[in-house]
Amino acid sequence: MTASGAHALLGVPGRFACLAAVVLAAVGGQGLRAGWALGLALALALACHRSAFRALRAAYAWIMLALLLVPALLFGGDPAYGLGPLRVSLPGLALGAEMSARALAILLAAAGFAATVPVVAVAGLLDRFGLPGLGFALGIAVNMLPVVQETTATTWQAFRQRGGFRRRRLRSVRLILVTLVAEVLRKAEDVVAAAHARGFGAAEHPPAVPAGKYDAILAAILAGVVIAIWAV
Amino acid sequence: MRFGLRSLVYVGVFGALWGGLEATLGAALHALRIPFAGLVLGSAGMTIALIGRLFVPRAGSLLAIGIVTALLKAFSVGGFVFSPMLAIVVESAIAEAVVLAAGTRRAGFVAAGAAALAWPVVHPLVTQTLIAGRGVLAVYLEMVRGLMRWLGLEAGALAGALAVFVALHVSAGALAGWLAWEAGHGAARRAGRVENVR
Numbered sequence: 001m002t003a004s005g006a007h008a009l010l011g012v013p014g015r016f017a018c019l020a021a022v023v024l025a026a027v028g029g030q031g032l033r034a035g036w037a038l039g040l041a042l043a044l045a046l047a048c049h050r051s052a053f054r055a056l057r058a059a060y061a062w063i064m065l066a067l068l069l070v071p072a073l074l075f076g077g078d079p080a081y082g083l084g085p086l087r088v089s090l091p092g093l094a095l096g097a098e099m100s101a102r103a104l105a106i107l108l109a110a111a112g113f114a115a116t117v118p119v120v121a122v123a124g125l126l127d128r129f130g131l132p133g134l135g136f137a138l139g140i141a142v143n144m145l146p147v148v149q150e151t152t153a154t155t156w157q158a159f160r161q162r163g164g165f166r167r168r169r170l171r172s173v174r175l176i177l178v179t180l181v182a183e184v185l186r187k188a189e190d191v192v193a194a195a196h197a198r199g200f201g202a203a204e205h206p207p208a209v210p211a212g213k214y215d216a217i218l219a220a221i222l223a224g225v226v227i228a229i230w231a232v
Numbered sequence: 233m234r235f236g237l238r239s240l241v242y243v244g245v246f247g248a249l250w251g252g253l254e255a256t257l258g259a260a261l262h263a264l265r266i267p268f269a270g271l272v273l274g275s276a277g278m279t280i281a282l283i284g285r286l287f288v289p290r291a292g293s294l295l296a297i298g299i300v301t302a303l304l305k306a307f308s309v310g311g312f313v314f315s316p317m318l319a320i321v322v323e324s325a326i327a328e329a330v331v332l333a334a335g336t337r338r339a340g341f342v343a344a345g346a347a348a349l350a351w352p353v354v355h356p357l358v359t360q361t362l363i364a365g366r367g368v369l370a371v372y373l374e375m376v377r378g379l380m381r382w383l384g385l386e387a388g389a390l391a392g393a394l395a396v397f398v399a400l401h402v403s404a405g406a407l408a409g410w411l412a413w414e415a416g417h418g419a420a421r422r423a424g425r426v427e428n429v430r
Contacts, residue, residue: 027362034365068364075374076367095371099364106363110314119306126299133240134299140244141251141300148248149256170411177415180249181283182422188245192238 010048011212012121014219015113018044021222022109025229026102034101036229041105045112052112061107065100072096124209140191147187155180235296239288246284247300250277254305254316270352271401274323275408277301278348281324282331282341282412283419291332294344298324315359322355323348341409349405353398 022044025037045052055061076092123135155176164172235243253276261269281301285294301324302317327348334340360368380390 068368071375072367072371075371075378092371095367099367102365103363106314114306119303122306123303131296131299133235134243134296137235137240137244137247137296137300138303140241141248141304144245144248145252145304148245149252152249152252152256174411174415174418177279177283177411178418178422181415181419184245184249185242185287185419185423188241191245192241195237195241 009212009214010218011215012117012125012209014212014215015048015117016125017215017219017222018048019109019113021226022105025226026105028226028230031098033229033232034098034105036232038101038105040225040229041108045108049112049116051115052108054115055107055111064107065103068099068103069096072099121209128209144184144187144191148184151183151187152180155183235288235290235293239290239293242284242288243293243296243300246280246287246297247304249284250280250297250301250320251304253277253280254301254320268400271349271404274319274349274352275345275404277320278323278327278345278405279408279412279415281327282345282409283416285327285331285336286412286416286420289336292328294328294331295321295324298328314363315355318359319352319355323351326351338410338413341413342406343409345405345407345409345412346402347405349401349408350398353401 022037022041025040026034072092072095073088074086074092075089076095077089078091081088081090120135120138123138126134158179159172159176164175254273257276258269258273261272266272281294281297284297288297298321302320305317305320327344330344330347331340334343357369357372376390380387
C-alpha cells in the first residue's frame with residue numbers, strides 16, 4: 001500500500017483506527033513498549049499519512065521533546081556522570097527516552113489524522129458515536145463565526161466610544177455581554193426561521209463520514225498489533 | 233443528548249462566540265504575553281458557555297457548546313491542538329456536571345464556573361501525563377524539590393503559593409458564573425426571550 005494509494009483505500013474510520021491504535025499502544029505501554037508504539041506510528045505515517053511528518057518541522061514539537069528529555073536526564077534518577085556542574089542520570093536517560101518516544105508517537109498519529117481528516121468529518125464521527133446534531137451545530141458555528149466577530153467588534157467599539165470602561169468596569173462588561181448576546185440571539189433566530197422555512201431537520205443531514213475499502217481489515221490488523229505490543 | 237433545531241442553532245452560535253473569543257482575545261493576550269492569559273480566556277469562555285446553558289436549558293448543552301468550540305479551535309489553527317481542545321471540553325464537562333447537580337440557579341452557575349476554572353490548575357500535569365506517562369510527574373516533583381532546596385524554601389511556602397494560585401482560579405470562575413447569570417437574564421429580557429430562560 002503506497003502513501004498515495006492509501007488515500008483512495010482508507011476512509012475516515014480507517015484513519016481513526018490508526019490514531020486509536022497508536023494512542024492505545026503508547027498509553028498502555030511502558031519501557032520498551034513505548035519504542036514499539038513509536039515504531040507503529042512511524043510505519044503508519046510512512047504508509048498512510050506522510051503529511052504527519054510536517055509536524056516535526058514545527059519548533060514546538062522539538063521544544064516539547066526537549067522538555068521531556070532534559071529534565072528526566074537531570075532529575076530522573078540517581079546521578080551517574082558529571083557534565084560540568086550538572087549530574088546526568090542513566091535511569092533518567094531511559095525514562096526521558098521512553099517519555100519522548102510516547103509523545104512523538106502520539107504527535108505523529110494526531111498530526112496524520114488532522115492532516116487527512118476534515119473537521120466536519122470528525123463532527124460526523126461524533127454524530128455516529130451518540131452525539132447527533134453536533135455536525136450541524138458545527139456548520140452553524142463556522143458560518144456564524146464572521147457574523148459573531150463583526151458583532152463583537154461593533155459592540156466593543158460602540159462601548160469604547162461612549163466611554164463605557166472609565167468606571168464601574170464590571171457593570172460595563174455585563175452590559176457588553178447583554179448587548180452582544182441579545183444581538184447574536186436575534187441572528188440565531190433568523191437562522192432558525194430560514195431552516196424551518198426550508199423544512200430542514202438537523203438530524204436528517206448528518207455530515208458524511210467517507211469509508212474506505214480496507215478500513216475494517218486495517219482496524220482488525222491494528223487491534224492485533226496493539227494486543228501484541230501490550231503482551232511484549 | 234438529542235437537541236431540536238433551535239437548540240442546535242443556539243449551541244452553534246454560542247460555540248461560535250466562545251471560538252471567536254479564543255481566536256481574537258486569545259491571540260491578542262498571548263501575543264502581548266499578558267500574565268494569566270489562560271485564566272482570563274477561560275473565564276470569558278466559561279461566561280459565554282454558561283449563558284448558552286441558560287438559553288438551551290437541556291442536559292448536555294454546555295458540553296455540546298464546549299465540543300463545538302474545541303472543533304472550531306482545530307479549524308482556527310489548521311490542525312488538532314490537543315491540549316487546549318481537551319481543556320475546553322473538560323471545563324465544559326465539569327461545568328455541565330455541576331449545573332446538573334446544583335441546578336440552573338445563580339448559586340449553581342457560580343459553583344459551575346468555580347469548579348470549571350479549577351481545572352486549568354491541573355490541566356498541564358494531566359495532559360503531560362497522558363502524553364508522556366506517569367514518569368513525568370516524578371521528574372517534575374524532583375525538579376520542584378531541587379528548586380526549593382536551591383532557594384531555601386520550605387514546603388509550607390510552596391503550599392501557600394499553590395493555595396493562592398488555586399483561589400485565584402476558583403474566584404475568577406465564580407465571577408464568570410455570576411456574570412453569566414446576570415448577563416444571560418439581561419440578554420433574555422432585552423431579546424424578549426424570558427420564557428426560554430429558566
